[in-house]
Amino acid sequence: MQLISLRRPMQAAALNSCRPQAASPAFLSELVSLLRLDVGHSSSGISGRRWAAVKSQGAYKLKNKKTIPKKLGAKRTGDQYVIPGNILYKQRGTIWHAGENAILGRDHTIHAAVAGYVKYYRDPARHPTRQYIGVTFRKEDKLPYPPNAPRVRRLGMVSVTRKTEDTAPPVLSSSGIPLKVVRKAVVPEAKAAATPTESAATPETAAVADVKAVKRTQRQTAKKRKAELAALRAAQRKIQKETRVLHLQSDYSYREHNWEIGRLVGGAGRVQGAGRTQSRRAMLRVRRRKKQIVFGTRKAEARRRRERRLEVMKRAAEKKAKKAAEVEKMAAKEKGKGKGQQKTTTAA
Amino acid sequence: MSRCQQVGRPILRSLQQSVSSRPCSAALFSTTTTRLEDVVADTTSAASSESAPPPPPSGKPTDEEWRQRRLDPNTTTLRWAEKKLIKAGTPPVGSRRRRVAIRTSENIPFEQLPYQAFQEARKILQEDRQEKLDKIVAATARLRFLKQTDPKTLQGGEAMKARRIDSARKYLDELKIQADINDPLVKRRFEDGLGDMSKPIYRHLADRRWRAMDRKIIAQRISQFFIVPDLLPKFEPTADVKLFFRGEKVSPGEILDSRITEVPPSLRVQVFDKGERLLSVAVVDADVPNTENDSFDRRCHFLAANIPWDPTKNSLPLSRVAAAGGDVAVPWLPPFSQKGAPYHRLAIFVLEHKERVDPERLKKLYGGRDGFALASLRNATQAAPVGFNMFRTVWDEGTAAVMERHAIPGAEVEFKREKYESLKPHRKARGWEAKRQGPKYKFLEKYTKRIA
Numbered sequence: 001m002q003l004i005s006l007r008r009p010m011q012a013a014a015l016n017s018c019r020p021q022a023a024s025p026a027f028l029s030e031l032v033s034l035l036r037l038d039v040g041h042s043s044s045g046i047s048g049r050r051w052a053a054v055k056s057q058g059a060y061k062l063k064n065k066k067t068i069p070k071k072l073g074a075k076r077t078g079d080q081y082v083i084p085g086n087i088l089y090k091q092r093g094t095i096w097h098a099g100e101n102a103i104l105g106r107d108h109t110i111h112a113a114v115a116g117y118v119k120y121y122r123d124p125a126r127h128p129t130r131q132y133i134g135v136t137f138r139k140e141d142k143l144p145y146p147p148n149a150p151r152v153r154r155l156g157m158v159s160v161t162r163k164t165e166d167t168a169p170p171v172l173s174s175s176g177i178p179l180k181v182v183r184k185a186v187v188p189e190a191k192a193a194a195t196p197t198e199s200a201a202t203p204e205t206a207a208v209a210d211v212k213a214v215k216r217t218q219r220q221t222a223k224k225r226k227a228e229l230a231a232l233r234a235a236q237r238k239i240q241k242e243t244r245v246l247h248l249q250s251d252y253s254y255r256e257h258n259w260e261i262g263r264l265v266g267g268a269g270r271v272q273g274a275g276r277t278q279s280r281r282a283m284l285r286v287r288r289r290k291k292q293i294v295f296g297t298r299k300a301e302a303r304r305r306r307e308r309r310l311e312v313m314k315r316a317a318e319k320k321a322k323k324a325a326e327v328e329k330m331a332a333k334e335k336g337k338g339k340g341q342q343k344t345t346t347a348a
Numbered sequence: 349m350s351r352c353q354q355v356g357r358p359i360l361r362s363l364q365q366s367v368s369s370r371p372c373s374a375a376l377f378s379t380t381t382t383r384l385e386d387v388v389a390d391t392t393s394a395a396s397s398e399s400a401p402p403p404p405p406s407g408k409p410t411d412e413e414w415r416q417r418r419l420d421p422n423t424t425t426l427r428w429a430e431k432k433l434i435k436a437g438t439p440p441v442g443s444r445r446r447r448v449a450i451r452t453s454e455n456i457p458f459e460q461l462p463y464q465a466f467q468e469a470r471k472i473l474q475e476d477r478q479e480k481l482d483k484i485v486a487a488t489a490r491l492r493f494l495k496q497t498d499p500k501t502l503q504g505g506e507a508m509k510a511r512r513i514d515s516a517r518k519y520l521d522e523l524k525i526q527a528d529i530n531d532p533l534v535k536r537r538f539e540d541g542l543g544d545m546s547k548p549i550y551r552h553l554a555d556r557r558w559r560a561m562d563r564k565i566i567a568q569r570i571s572q573f574f575i576v577p578d579l580l581p582k583f584e585p586t587a588d589v590k591l592f593f594r595g596e597k598v599s600p601g602e603i604l605d606s607r608i609t610e611v612p613p614s615l616r617v618q619v620f621d622k623g624e625r626l627l628s629v630a631v632v633d634a635d636v637p638n639t640e641n642d643s644f645d646r647r648c649h650f651l652a653a654n655i656p657w658d659p660t661k662n663s664l665p666l667s668r669v670a671a672a673g674g675d676v677a678v679p680w681l682p683p684f685s686q687k688g689a690p691y692h693r694l695a696i697f698v699l700e701h702k703e704r705v706d707p708e709r710l711k712k713l714y715g716g717r718d719g720f721a722l723a724s725l726r727n728a729t730q731a732a733p734v735g736f737n738m739f740r741t742v743w744d745e746g747t748a749a750v751m752e753r754h755a756i757p758g759a760e761v762e763f764k765r766e767k768y769e770s771l772k773p774h775r776k777a778r779g780w781e782a783k784r785q786g787p788k789y790k791f792l793e794k795y796t797k798r799i800a
Contacts, residue, residue: 083768115768148581151574155642155763162687162762309596310607310746 078120079139082112088133099123099132100143114154119143173248181254185242187235423451441540458533473530480527487520524548545659548622555620558588566736569600573693573738578634579646579722580733587735589698590616603691604739607746610753612650612680614665617698617735619657627674628653628699628731629666632720633683635692637763648720649694651678653705653729677710678717682750687743688763697722698735705729 072090076082089096089110098104099121101114112118116135123132123144134143137154145152173179246254418429421440425447430440440447456462459470494516499509528534528549535553537543543550566585570576576583591598592614598604617627631650638645650666655674657664669676685692705728713728714720725731751759776782781796789796 081771083771086771148577150578153644155637155639155644156766157637157639157688157763158766159637159639159686159761160764162760306605309594310605313594313607 076112076118078118080118081116082118082135083115084112086112088112088118088135095131096120097127097130097132099134100145101135102133114156117141175252177248177252179248181246183244183246185239187239423447425451439541441542458536473532476530477527480523484520484523484527487516487523491516491520521548525552545618546622551620551622551659554588554618558618558620562588562590566600569738570736573601575634575693575695575736575738579632579695579697581723583733583736585734585736587620587698587700588616588618589696589735589737591696591737591739592616593739598739600737600739602739603742605746606682606684606741606744606750609694609739609741610682610750612666613696614663614667615696615698615737616662617657617664618662619659619700619734622659624656624658626653626701626704627655627657627664628701628705628725628729629655629664629669630697630699630720630722630725631666631680632695632697632722633692634695635690636718637686637689645718646720647681648678648714648717649681649683650676651710651714651725652676653701653707653710653731675705675707675710677707678714681717681756682754683739683741684747684751684756685741685743686758686761686763687747689743691740691742694739694741696737696739697733699726699729699731700734701729701731703730705731 070090070092072092074089076086076088082088087109088102091108091110094104094108096110098110099119101112101116103111103113105111110133112135114135114137116137117139119134119136119142121132121134121143122130125144125147126132132143136143137152141152171179244256245260246256248254418424418426419433421433421438424430424433424440425444433440461467491513494509494513497509499506502508502512504511525548528547529552534543534549538550538553543553545551545554563585566589570583570585591600593604593608594611595614598613615629619625629650629652630648633647633649634644636645636647652666652669652674655664655669655672664672666680683692683694710725710729714725722733726733748759750756777799779799781799784792784796785799
């Protein structure tokens with residue numbers, strides 16, 4: 001700094017010396033003053049006069065009391081033990097970067113992510129100029145770790161016995177009234193009770209000649225069964241749609257959940273008035289709105305698909321178990337029969 | 349009728365006549381016989397597509413015949429027919445739009461299409477191909493010559509000879525690809541999925557397609573899930589491995605339900621370099637929690653070796669490795685994760701080796717499953733990892749049942765985060781409430797019982 005402050009006076013002096021001018025005592029003193037180091041207090045001290053008040057003594061050292069101190073800087077030294085969440089460094093901007101097992105906070109504060117020992121280091125392989133603060137599990141470890149070695153990890157967990165939730169959800173509220181009331185759908189009896197016709201098996205006694213007729217009846221029964229199934233499914237859908245579940249509210253009234261009320265309009269992602277539009281522009285507007293609604297339902301869709309898959313698996317497993325049970329039953333029966341026969345034979 | 353149509357008409361007619369006059373019984377019921385034929389004639393491995401539409405036996409009702417015609421993988425667009433074909437293992441070829449186009453267009457073989465520019469372009473391409481073929485002949489001759497040369501006459505000796513032969517072979521392979529790369533028929537066959545993987549051009553095209561996206565995703569998973577420093581010091585996949593659980597494709601790194609992963613997955617392994625080799629498959633769990641030394645272990649969930657493989661093979665169900673000619677050293681253990689533990693990375697490695705490995709030895713080495721290291725397997729079998737895929741598991745509602753079914757202990761364990769004592773010294777409670785905790789202020793309990 002001193003050299004820099006000297007530069008200008010030196011330049012001026014050099015220029016002056018180059019000028020063809022007779023040297024005078026006044027000019028010399030000027031030159032000397034120019035060459036003098038310009039360091040505030042010493043220069044004023046030399047002259048032997050003080051103009052400022054006593055109060056100003058050392059005033060430049062005092063900090064402005066109007067600003068709150070931010071208390072930035074290192075809060076933990078190298079090799080010091082820290083636990084998760086401890087603040088290692090407070091800063092404006094990233095003077096230091098978060099390294100191994102350290103977290104950079106919202107205001108660039110660096111925290112420890114694990115319990116261990118603080119290390120200040122550089123990692124030229126990651127970045128040529130950045131400086132990092134990291135935490136290692138062992139005090140003698142050095143950062144950065146060698147590049148192709150497996151990561152040093154710690155479980156940081158304790159094992160306890162798992163609690164199994166067997167408690168059924170409460171049915172009654174603390175005041176003794178039911179938490180929910182189901183209002184069942186009213187369905188016409190005949191249709192709801194309709195079950196698909198049992199069998200359309202070919203009669204064993206069918207002659208070769210009327211195979212065609214048998215086939216026709218088969219087709220018809222199949223058609224009929226299909227229609228019945230469709231009716232049944234429609235009835236089920238109706239029941240599902242019209243059954244209302246009313247939940248107890250904090251003011252002891254019963255009502256549906258908000259989402260259920262919303263479903264009255266239609267399924268998720270359904271937009272009112274999207275069915276028929278007057279113009280192309282309206283159609284586009286509806287599509288835009290639909291897109292906004294559909295946004296974020298992709299995950300739900302994936303979940304639904306997964307659930308469906310699980311459902312299929314479950315059903316297959318159930319079927320298998322049922323079959324196995326049946327086979328077992330049959331085997332047991334046969335065994336019993338065999339025994340019975342044996343008995344009869346012995347009796348005979 | 350436009351001018352060019354007028355011009356093209358006589359040519360078309362003559363072509364159609366020549367086509368229809370071909371002796372072909374199938375032409376009676378299929379509109380696309382010529383295309384089908386040309387596809388079959390070009391590929392050596394198209395026997396499956398040939399057998400797909402079985403010829404209708406005479407004497408059946410026309411309904412049946414119509415049905416059979418709809419089951420042609422080259423032309424069908426019906427949903428039920430597509431489903432049936434997929435089930436039969438001969439999926440419909442190309443897009444539906446293309447199949448419609450084939451069905452409705454006239455039967456002109458591709459190379460005879462009556463467009464002048466097209467034919468001129470074809471001529472240029474054919475010339476180029478001829479040039480490449482000549483070069484191939486020359487390169488083959490040179491390779492033969494190199495093989496016969498005495499290494500003593502060369503300056504570098506045996507090593508130099510080997511290097512020269514290697515470079516000549518590389519050049520030859522490149523020429524083989526270059527000869528076919530501009531052929532539109534080759535391109536079409538590849539895009540239809542009818543490419544013969546025993547030929548270098550189709551392998552080249554498949555490799556290029558894999559590298560365009562799928563390999564990038566796999567490489568990203570390898571780096572983002574730290575497969576590379578954790579399981580292997582370095583790894584560059586060269587074979588395509590796709591993962592299917594219960595017939596459904598799983599994107600790499602997906603978190604899967606433990607009930608779905610209860611059965612072993614099936615892999616689609618595509619290698620892109622020629623020749624027979626043996627494959628090994630290892631499934632490794634990289635995140636087995638170890639509370640004793642507060643760290644993570646590895647566990648082997650599946651290990652099979654000696655699976656004969658070549659580029660024409662594709663499907664490798666891990667439940668039927670023995671049927672494919674391999675040996676299962678360590679059978680499938682359903683992946684599981686205990687409650688509260690961080691997700692487990694299940695890495696599926698496909699390794700390549702030249703010589704057979706003794707499965708008994710593998711069983712002895714890795715039958716214990718715990719502490720499995722891929723580097724150890726690599727050293728023990730001289731196998732190089734070529735393919736990779738992965739999925740993840742976490743604790744879910746089905747895990748306990750899965751573990752019970754397979755007699756895996758540890759379902760009753762739950763992991764909780766370790767608690768750390770504060771480093772600050774304990775400080776006495778201060779404040780109004782703290783002052784009024786004694787029996788003297790019992791009447792103020794309503795206000796003083798909650799103290800932070």
